[in-house]
Amino acid sequence: MEITLSLEKTSSTNLSIVVDVFRASTSITIALNKFKQIIPTFTPEEAKEIAKQKNGVLAGERMGKTIEGFDVGNSPVDISNLNTEKETLVLTTSNGTRILKDMKSTVLIGSFINAKSVAKTSLKIAKKNSYEHIDIVMAGWKGNFAIEDFLASGEILHWIWKELSKENNKNVENGFKYENNNDFKISEYGQAAILASRNYENLKKVIANTRSSKRLKELGYEKDIEFSLQKNIIENVVIYENGSLKLLK
Known part of the structure; x- marks a missing residue:
């Protein structure tokens, strides 16, 4: 299985996870x-x-x-x-809903608040449908890279990697021991996102000073920032089918 990370447009015809932390996916x-x-x-x-x-x-x-x-x-x-x-x-919305329009893959919605659940569910769907590719798709901002989406994607990718590693009998408990093997391969872009996302306190400090955060603070939405940066507080997994977003049950 190949796991990749993209900006705005998915490279997968199998399964994609859309990430728009501020704020559509949250x-x-x-x-x-x-x-x-x-x-x-x-x-x-x-x-x-x-x-x-x-x-x-x-x-x-x-x-x-x-x-x-x-x-x-x-x-x-x-x-x-x-x-x-x-x-x-x-x-x-400006970004998150826009990029759903032309997707040809199975689409899930990911964020910090459901990273673990959406990661595990993506693997279940991939196995059930014999998918060979999962792509995490960052919404960004007006076509530009947004670090909050990169870091949330890293959180999701961490849980995907952890589940795959368990299945392949790799030691995942004693620090970061990432390695690709014949059963799965995470792109180098994805590996970078995983590594960048591992220091949670530093992550929050960095995101607090991004363009997106500053814009939301100026508009009075500081509570949205705090809410959106909570990790794994909910098990909801959302799927986009037939023009509608619903809970996957």
């Missing part, structure tokens, strides 16, 4: 505690139309700001605090 993962489905859309106009049809909650942002007239922005904290009995969330 919002989507936590929102399915409250909603039965999330419909990602690619324009505010499309979101409004679908929300009317589905009697859904309208959520979205552009440039980090809540879109005027929407019920809520792309905030995992605000979405968690919504008081609603509606079953559908219609979501449009």
Whole structure:
């Protein structure tokens, strides 16, 4: 099995894990505690139309700001605090929902908050379907690298590597003893992400000073940053199928 790391566009026709830490993948993962489905859309106009049809909650942002007239922005904290009995969330974002549009692979949603669960589930799906390739896809920002997505991808890749190593009887408990073998190969880009993600306290300090964090702080979303950087607080695994995001059960 080959495991790779990409920016914006997946290189896999098998299985892809989309990572947009600030904030789409975090919002989507936590929102399915409250909603039965999330419909990602690619324009505010499309979101409004679908929300009317589905009697859904309208959520979205552009440039980090809540879109005027929407019920809520792309905030995992605000979405968690919504008081609603509606079953559908219609979501449009600058990055995360946009890159779902042209994917041809099985697509899962990954973040810090569900890294372990999405890693383990990806391997189960790969085995069940005889997939030979898993690709972690960083959303980035306007086509550019975003370090928070790189580090969250490293967290997911760490758990993928750990599970594969256990299966191949490798010692994974006494420090980082990564090695490729005939059964799996993690790209060098992916290996770099794993290594970079291992010091959690340093990771949080670095991300606190990124462009994305500064932008969110200026908009008053500092709590979203803190929420999004929590590791493995939820077991939700989200799959994108037939234009809808739902919990994989």
